[in-house]
Amino acid sequence: MMSAALVEVLYLVAAVCFIIGLKRLGSPATAVNGNRLSGAGMLIAIVVTLVDRSIVSYTVIAAGLVVGSALGLWMAKAVRMTAMPQMVALLNGFGGASSLLVGGAEFLRSELTGQQLALDTSITIQLSLLIGAVTLTGSLVAYAKLQELLSGRPITFPGLQALNAALFLTIAGLSVYQVLTPDSILWPFYAVCALSLVLGVLLVIPIGGADMPVVISLLNSYSGIAAAMTGFVIRNDVLIISGALVGSSGIILSQIMCKAMNRSLTNVLFGAFGGGGGAAGTARSAEGLTVRQVTADDAAVQLAYARSVIVIPGYGLAVAQAQHLVRELADLIEKRGGEVRYAIHPVAGRMPGHMNVLLAEANVPYDKLFDMDAINGEFERADVALVIGANDVVNPAARTDPGSPIYGMPILNADHARSIIVLKRGMGSGFAGIENDLFYDPKTAMLFGDAKGSLTALVSEIKAVA
């Protein structure tokens, strides 16, 4: 047992570690350090808890710590960098589940022992049940969509939003009833848990796959808030502080992503975007237009003699696991005297910064990666814009067609380049479910095939160019 003051001080140290850790995550040079500092804070919090609180049985805890750590470590080692958004979703769901279980256990303990809970504890327990459960099932649905276990298309039906509102009100009503009723009854508790789990599913299924990162970020925020609620339940400041930090970080990141897509958060959450029909129906149809197809050797010649190439990597590149091939291709072009740069759209990949991670994994130096604002002026001087598996982020309709659902979204000006080569699987539309005028541009040549196959062909053809 430690003195109460020492315990509080150590928890404070843990919270400070989280804060400084997050601050250091702000620059590539200090980020590794920052993350480890934050981890050290977590270790302090865990050790203090183990030593201090009236823990009577360590066996169960030790078993839990070991099993959880081993599974977590295994997941972190096994996951592929392309699957990072799913991974975050899944881990986030676990965090939510933990909050739900802690809230549930505290509630059952007081009910079964006939102990009266204080009003505020009682309220925060209800909140941690609701938020924890929504985070759990919402994250699992997000995981399933990103892992393609579920269709990425929005799944919705008439009256879904009304149903959700009704569910939420029912949960709120049951919670209030549970808090206010002095009797030892359990059914409202079970109902709150069950309905909240259902609500989590129904909130996320109508959201399209492309918007999942926003959802994950928002659910991350919820899991932070759930942790803070747990902090209120067990009266622990470090939980409240770190929960609030995570809560605000999730909200901010969601907003940044929405801004990059020129959409509002409400539109993302309730718009069922990318469902085909609806808003997408107003986009111009591409009927009657033709695309120009090239073979790999023609495209290779074009790239081999280009002085300046800007690569626009998209999610298709990541799916094909072809980032190493892009690096190889870039090396070959550079060896021939051309310059290769990468234009990274804020939502390239499947979450912000995802493409940076994937290219870093392929050893692309990060001084060759350019943000949208830094590179958009450079396209006019580029000989080739090489679009690999990107679609909506290079669609000029975002600039020119007020009827398009993506109108107003900031895009990469690939169409300003002297020529454009698009590597694409087929003529399917992007996540937004709309036609891309860029593909019908006379300057554009399409090289069909999966990114990996096309890039392999390009690499060997360039080697063959004398």
Place this chain on the structure above:
Amino acid sequence: MAEALIAGIVIFTLATFLGVELINRVPTTLHTPLMSGANAISGITVVGAIIVAGGGHGWISTVLGFLAVVLAMMNVVGGYAVTDRMLQMFRRKPEAP
């Protein structure tokens, strides 16, 4: 009790504003590791889970607590480890030409 609640709300509000300030300064390049790193922090519920699991409050609390510890630890360790893995790639020096 009410005082403790108010103090909690004050801390929560201030920490929220602090979080906004911290996150707004992180460049897009690092948003993915930031998300997974912040996610790991939300595994702090492990503290609550430990208290519930080890409190000796009967088997229901112990079982639920055990599960909560496992899940929260997956969140914590998985989150930190995968963030570290990503950040290592950023730190790697570009190879000499």
